[in-house]
Amino acid sequence: MQLEQFKYDNKIVKYFAIATVIFGVVGMLVGLIIATQLFLPQLNFGIQYTTFGRLRPLHTNAVIFAFVGNAMFAGVYYSMQRLLKTRMFSDKLSWIHFWGWQLIIVAAAITLPLGLTTSKEYAELEWPIDIAITLIWVVFGINMIGTILKRRERHMYVAIWFYIATFVTVAVLHVVNSFEIPVTLFKSYSWYAGVQDALVQWWYGHNAVAFFLTTPFLGLMYYYLPKAANRPVYSYKLSIIHFWSLIFIYIWAGPHHLLYTSLPDWAQSLGTVFSIMLIAPSWGGMLNGLLTLRGAWDRVREDPVLKFMVVAVTAYGMSTLEGPLLSIKSINAIAHFTDWIIAHVHVGGLGWNGFMIFGVLYWLVPKMWGTKLFSTKLANTHFWLGTLGIIVYALPMYTAGVVQSLMWKNFNAEGFLEYPNFLETVTQIVPMYMMRAIGGLLYFSGVIIMVVNLMKTAKQGKFIPDEAAEAPALEKKKIVGGHWHSVLERKPVIFTSLTLVAILIGGVIEMVPTFLIKSNIPTIASVQPYTPLELHGRDIYIREGCNNCHSQMVRPFRSETVRYKGEYSKAGEFVYDHPFLWGSKRTGPDLHRVGGAYNNVWHFNHMLDPTSTSPGSIMPPYPWLYRQQIDATKTAGKIKALRTVGVPYEEGYEDVANADLKEQAMAIKNDLKESDIDIPETAEIVALIAYLQRLGTDIKAESTANK
Amino acid sequence: MNIIRKFKHKTSALMVAILMLLGTKTYAQSATGSGISQETMLYITFGLVFVVSLLVLLVAIYVLQLLKTFIRKEMSAEQLAKYEAEPSWFAKLWASWNDLKPLEEEEDILLDHDYDGIKELDNHLPPWWKGLFYVTIVYAVVYLLIFHVFETAPLQEERYEREIAAADALKASQEAGLVVDFDENTVTATTDAVELADGQKFFETQCALCHKADGGGLAGPNLTDKYWKNGGSMSDIYKVIKNGVPNTAMISWESQLNPLRMRNVASYVMTLQGTNPPGALPPDGELYEPENE
Structure with missing residues (x-):
């Protein structure tokens, strides 16, 4: 050889x-x-x-x-x-x-x-x-x-x-x-x-x-x-x-x-x-x-x-x-x-x-x-x-x-x-x-x-x-x-x-049955796609990595449904969540039922200085959310992309979405104004508040139906 | 010094953990349910914890052996010889459970593999390892049969419903025999010190999350001034506690508090009037003046 x-x-x-x-x-x-x-x-x-x-x-x-x-x-x-x-x-x-x-x-x-x-x-x-x-x-x-x-x-x-x-x-x-x-x-x-x-x-x-x-x-x-x-x-x-x-x-x-x-x-x-x-x-x-x-x-x-x-x-x-x-x-x-x-x-x-x-x-x-x-x-x-x-x-x-x-x-x-x-x-x-x-x-x-x-x-x-x-x-x-x-x-x-x-x-x-068999994810009639402002808010939530410390998954335990004051999370609630944001660690509390649990002022103050509302909190302040503005020109792109992956926004909605966005933002701005808080409706914090206030609330309009 | 303090903190935390374990135990035992009862589940859980501890113990023994190996380095040749003359019981057990071939006979099972100088032996699979593999496969089959074929054990949704039913039953039994001689319109504030203290205790653990321990308000409104969003009479406050306020964070407490405690809490809230705590929220809602005292 x-x-x-x-x-x-x-x-x-x-x-x-x-x-x-x-x-x-x-x-x-x-x-x-x-x-x-x-x-x-x-x-x-x-x-x-x-x-x-x-x-x-x-x-x-x-x-x-x-x-x-x-x-x-x-x-x-x-x-x-x-x-x-x-x-x-x-x-x-x-x-x-x-x-x-x-x-x-x-x-x-x-x-x-x-x-x-x-x-x-x-x-x-x-x-x-x-x-x-x-x-x-x-x-x-x-x-x-x-x-x-x-x-x-x-x-x-x-x-x-x-x-x-x-x-x-x-x-x-x-x-x-x-x-x-x-x-x-x-x-x-x-x-x-x-x-x-x-x-x-x-x-x-x-x-x-x-x-x-x-x-x-x-x-x-x-x-x-x-x-x-x-x-x-x-x-x-x-x-x-x-x-x-x-x-x-x-x-x-x-x-x-x-x-x-x-x-x-x-x-x-x-x-x-x-x-x-x-x-x-x-x-x-x-x-x-x-x-x-x-x-x-x-x-x-x-x-x-x-x-x-x-x-x-x-x-x-x-x-x-x-x-x-x-x-x-x-x-x-x-x-x-x-x-x-x-x-x-x-x-x-x-x-x-x-x-x-x-x-x-x-x-x-x-x-x-x-x-x-x-x-x-x-x-x-x-x-x-x-x-x-x-x-x-x-x-x-x-x-x-x-x-x-x-x-x-x-x-x-x-x-x-x-x-x-x-x-x-x-x-x-x-x-x-x-x-x-x-x-x-x-x-x-x-x-x-x-x-x-x-x-x-x-x-x-x-x-x-x-x-x-x-x-x-x-x-x-x-x-x-x-x-x-x-x-x-x-x-x-x-x-x-x-x-x-x-x-x-x-x-x-x-994976195949989870994707193909409908009964695996029972639909809930009252669950609707996010509004344009909430979409912006959700993207801020993702950008800041909130999901690294906060889950969005109330598990079926009495200790969780009592603590988070609502039903445990249902599969049908997440059908428009691209991506899902369940998280894997609770350094802070779960947020899936946070919508409506606090008023806008609370969220405003909390994000500016978490210890002002929660003394001893180890969450950092997010002052830049108050200085930075959302980019409304991106709204249409977001909506089109989501429609491609199956979220039922009507054809053409992307052209009028920013009007809805403005209306919702103004409502939050005006609500804050009642408490003598002045913030432009385009500030990122407004979008984030809109998203947080939406979280887990669809199901409260209770009309569960297995389609 | 710092580390010692931290250690102390850790031990105390451990104590808390153990105490709380006892706490959940007594609680879980009082729960009832059909099929596999919570109690049985508890024993199963304890069984599992026992097995886990046993395994942890084994790992600990193993690590100790490892440490001993490192320490033996320090021994003199004489000490070492004496030490190694007699194999330990652990070494013997290890050899038999693994079906180990004596090192001297290794030549017999040396394969003709040679990868960059690495050779391979043709040892048997360790018998205990094979046994472990079989046991886990049996476990898997039995598990799937129990939960998904014969459905003899409850899945998470049913377990949750049982947990809630047990809690409701507990509450009902605690409230049996309560004498309530008022409703939400006729309720009057109590002045009994014990009852007020009861209301205060509840206020400070639950209501304080939103209204602050001194009632000055956080996420929820200030309760110490004369301005109220839903009325400031005893009956109004009682109704808010009982029914909650729609579209706000104020939930209905009726399912969790009995009428006497709701009255105690409402009465305590009344005593906060005019306390002027520092850092209280500004007035919100309408001015309410008591009509008659």
Whole structure:
């Protein structure tokens, strides 16, 4: 057999690794800022671009797509070349991928603070950026599949399976969830409405966790952990079983984000049971990782790389047990909308993703610079700071979640809410928000130590941009027999197709009936489309990211219908909501029944200075809403776009809509004037008040009818 | 010092949590319902919590083992040898539950895979893991059967209706035997100190959300001056509390308060007249002068 000479591309890995570190620092710093804003709301310095509502999406996007995303690409580009014994398919595509991805990140960092957002969690970026993401992702896919096709290794190793599943599924998720109708260059409305939008969004959101934060990292684990430990992977059989069961089952579990909402019961139940069935497949990955370390535990004591990986895999096991438990409805009833969920995702994010990335970086940098780690001692310091940081972060958040939830639900002996004032339940947990910020600070300082350590390591070595390697070419010959799965492992196209089938089934079964069968969303005759002014108000609500702290979903519990003084939310109430705004966290109270609950003056004063009406509130003031004017020239575009996606505005209404807008605005202006408040009817606050006063009121004109 | 104070706060918060857990428990037990009663659901929930705690305990033990591994680094060779001579009960259990092959026999199950130097073993699936997978699948099937095929357990809408019915029943039983000798037109203000205190307590927890604890007004109007939007007589105030005011945030309290308490609250509101609290809202509505005292 003749050996072929070729070179591994380390330069692209280096660039992705550097981007990982930079955006890791940025993303965590933003996290630290918003964590602090929760007990120090003044920290936005009165600037509209730095409020919690706008920075929170920046934090999640930066950490998920910039930090974890770049780390994924660095890890994949390094391991894939070596596992397939070839250089990447195309250097040009590699670099388009790299620079394209960084441009997308920069675009996100600019648009999100500007309030250009779709409001859909982890999919906030507006439509032009969505298109860019699609293109770059396809570039990544072509590069990856091309590399697989020109491989010199007959079979694909388990890490490659996970990379394939990642590419295929993220592509499907992103495209389906990003269906939206553009209004302007940076404004669009979701194609779907209400319950359907919620289902699509959480199918996406949940599986972004599955296929952006989990499967690629399992792939990385399968390469870097046995490499670092120098041990054989524990069980090939376990790899096969847990891979296929994981990707098949994961996709079904999205509805567990919507338990006790207006989503049809059957879809909720599917979310619950598939989440429970997900425990074993997830733990399969953890077990295969931990058991691979059998006989190498003495090395775990010495080697910071392995230390980080062991804690990462353990955190993975913990959060993949906790996730299914949170999907049990009676537990979800307590945990949903609280800080428990924040604790949960951060055990996964800081523990699994963060520590895995640190482990990989500590292994990768010395390798690529042909040297040893600058300081094991510093790496160990980082390890302990990080571990302590996670604990100090998570414990107060768990406590905060449970305490606040029980306060929300507690009735006294006379049948009244013990804490009718929502704010009371917030001030109770503010000390825990402070603790959490300390935890974040510890974790962050560990990262800074890592940056120094890695820079010093690089400095003492010499970077190897192209690493020489050799391997025999893959012979063209027919192989028959072997383990059934090893047949698949040498047929990448069939393998990829089967992966696609596996991940499509769950989504199709849950979504198609919700879209097609009318009884899933009983219509309510009195529910009408928003007026033009309310539409403007709703877009301001979206721009300011109100949905990051306020839900619009009164769940069917007595504690909620009493607290929010109205019926629980019905599926038919959201049919004109493009996008849905149910939210996922109640840092402030639910707003679905806020319409008519307070007068216009109250809203006016509250938004100008929340503490004037609610002493102790941690909501920031929004003074710019009083200076800025709505742009009535956009009304027609909004109405036309919404009509395209099915909202029944009459043909031609867009031409006269601004008259209605003015009339409604004048009414609010005049009402405010009676209390000696003078504000132009075009001020943004007027539109926002109009929207808030409309919320949840249609149903009060009670005439429920199942059409 | 700061941290200690925060810890104290946390422990006290935990205590609150536990107390409140007890609170909800006693409350939930008094509720009734057909089919699976709330009580059974409660036991199921407690069962679940128990299982969760057990699992958390297991994870904790595991983490401890991990810590021990790190600490062993510090031991001398002699100590270590002694320590490792006898495998712990945990190690034995771990080996048997996972069906682990002794490391020395690993060669036998080494597959001929070699990916950039990574080799793979052909170990069995851990038996307990397989068992766990089967149990979760059975759980899923049973769950769907119970809720969607045989429909023996209530879904969320029905559970909500039961919760409300239970609360109504509780209220009815509390109000049975009340003697009410007035209606909304004949009601008069009470001067009894105990009854006024009862009204005050209610006012300060519920009404204060909109009217401010001193009655000076927030989202709702000022109740301390002579200007009223819906009349200022005892009967007028009682009617507003009882029936609410349409198209405003003032809801009807009739379904939640019995007539005696509504009278106590209205009477307390009357006592706020002329208190002139600081920061009160300006007058709103029409001047009302009591006709006769």
